[in-house]
Amino acid sequence: MNDISGSQATALLSFLQSESFILKEGERVDIDCGRTSAFGFVLRESVHCLAENEAALFEAAVDEWFYVPHLSGFSIRNREVGTAEVLIIRFEESGALALGEQRTYSCRLPHSRMWAEAFAAAVDAPFESLPDVTRLTLQSHLYALTAAWLLRSKENEADGAKALLRLMERTYRLIGNRFNEPLNLEEMARESGVAASRFYQAFKEYTGFTPHKWITATRLNASLSLLSNSPASIMDVAHSVGYADELYFSRVFKKHMGLSPTEYVARANRRIANLCPVFEGDFKALGITPAFSPPRGWTERWQELMPRLRDAQPDIIFTQPVSEEILLELKHIAPVEMIIWKNSNLSWRDRLHRIGQLLELSGVADHWLTQFKLKAANARRLVQLALGHTPFLIVSAHSSGYRVYGRRAKKMSDLFYDALGLTSPAAVQQIRILDTERLEDISTLCDNALLLVPDTFSEWQESKLIADWNILHPNRAECLIIRHPVPSLYNASFYGGLVDETVSRLMEDEK
Incomplete structure (x- = not known):
């Protein structure tokens, strides 16, 4: 034998x-x-x-x-x-x-x-x-x-793993689209043909959340904007996001947000004037749509803005640093909170915390940041599995050229190199920002690139960008395309979207 x-x-x-x-x-x-x-x-x-x-x-x-x-x-x-x-x-x-x-x-x-x-x-x-x-x-x-x-x-085995990824993506999207309906997870697991324990484990690997926690998070996030931006009663909001019992919804809301729905409504329905576009995504994370938001560059014609701002009758005004003359005029309309966000040590996380504190919504800010931390930890695990310790250059493509974000560019390196664990190339350790009109000028910095492109990019533009990079690096270079909204406003919603897009792209490559 x-x-x-x-x-x-x-x-x-x-x-x-x-x-x-x-x-x-x-x-x-x-x-x-x-x-x-x-x-x-x-x-x-x-x-x-x-x-x-x-x-x-x-x-x-x-x-x-x-x-x-x-x-x-x-x-x-x-x-x-x-x-x-x-x-x-x-x-x-x-x-x-x-x-x-x-x-x-x-x-x-x-x-x-x-x-x-x-x-x-x-x-x-x-x-x-x-x-x-x-x-x-x-x-x-x-x-x-x-x-x-x-x-x-x-x-x-490989085909089964890919099929499982597709199943998790469908389940994730189904929850996102039908969170307001009764969802029987046990039935979903049974119908999938996957063992129930594997179904729950795979979902957590894909999202960083268990299915039950993701349904709860999705429902509560949806309830914020309904509570703050509509005249609906708490009972109606509870029913709208999938809770048949108003009291149970209130208990879950307070457990996660640190305050009751009634308290949230009272604080979130204040009329807010937001004069800084960057803060828009921070308010969105708190479920708030400001009553007044001027276009970018308003400080150049601020006198024209004041009558419209007065008509909006804000309870509070949030703004970036402005001149003493403008600040004095704003204070005649409503209390002003001026937040220095550019070229300061205040991170976007700290800014979200501060806005939450100013609006007495610290629990809501903490809830959002806890969710972000879980998502980022899950994305970091996927980055390590898919990319390992391979160095990647962070490159933003735009209409007039390309921008490299080096290790000293905190806005991007804090997310991709620190939070998500992407390995930075040696050539960018001392670089903050490097702008160029030609891709060839930065191609020698690293063979592999994480390419940030506007969500207005067509599939053809995306494919051409990858092809151009690969031509410059014929020896098995890797490209990871990450889409983002335009303009790039460095706030909570922007970073949350980048993490979601990174996970989606990594999963797409696995399929």
Whole structure:
């Protein structure tokens, strides 16, 4: 007997018995393998199989095999009009083949019909009662069947991982689109054909949240804008975001936001004038739409703005640093909060905290930042899995050229190099910003690039940018395209969107 290298050398398989089950339309049979394992083969029609310990449902068609692990309950149901026939081949396994770790599914195996017919010929006959030649033949068929199954499992592993990613993306989008409806996660997991435990684990790997926590976060985030920007009652808002019980919604809201919906409404419905476009995404994170927001560059014609600002009757005005003359005029209209955000040590996170404190919504700001931290940690894990420690240049493409964000450009390096764990090239360690009109001018800094492009870019422009970069780096350069809204306003919503887009692109590449 030839040696088998590795841990499979001691693997032993012992055929025990073949059984045949005839199932008429609608009939079901339950199989208890106990301490034995089994392969199943569909001789006629097709059947639906359910591995009860995994809540995994799949269909096995005629001439397809499936595996039934030991210590598991397993049921087979005929949902077709005709009569189905299933062959069950029981055996004992020992050693390190790890068949029990295989995903439950069905598949065809080449040249395996003859094995099934040989096992079918021995139905209900105890192994000991069979002739020596038959026993040796069935034993050899069992090893051949197991080897073929393991080979097919390896081939299917990559496809299965990709299919699981697609399933998680669909589930993520479904929750985002239908969060206001009753969502039965257990049913979603069962219908997916994936074991319930794997379904929940995969969703958390994809999003950083469990499905239940993501539904709660999505519903609460949606409730903020409804509470602050509409005259709807708290009961109506609760129903609109998927909570049938207003009191339960209020409890969940207060647990996560640190204040009741009623308290939030009172504080968020103040009339806010936001004179700095950068702060817009911070207010959005708090669920607030300012009552007044002028266009960029308003300070150049600020006298024209004042009558409109007075008509808006703000309760509070938020602004970037302005001249003493403008500040005095603003203070005649409403209390003013002037926040220095450019060229200061105040990070966007600190700014969101400060705005939250000023509006007595610190709990809402903390909730958003906690969500961001979870998303960023998940994105960091995906970056490490997909890109490892490969250095990447951060390049922004725009209409007039390209901008490289070096290690000293905090607005981008804090997110991509620090929070998401992207490895920075040695050539940019002392660089802050490097602007150029030509891609060739920066191509020598690194072979790989994370390319930030406006969301107005067409697919053709995106493809051409990748092609141009690859031409400059013919030796297997990598490009990761990240889309962002225009203009690039460095606020909470902007950074949250970059993290979501990074995860989406990494997942897309995996598919």
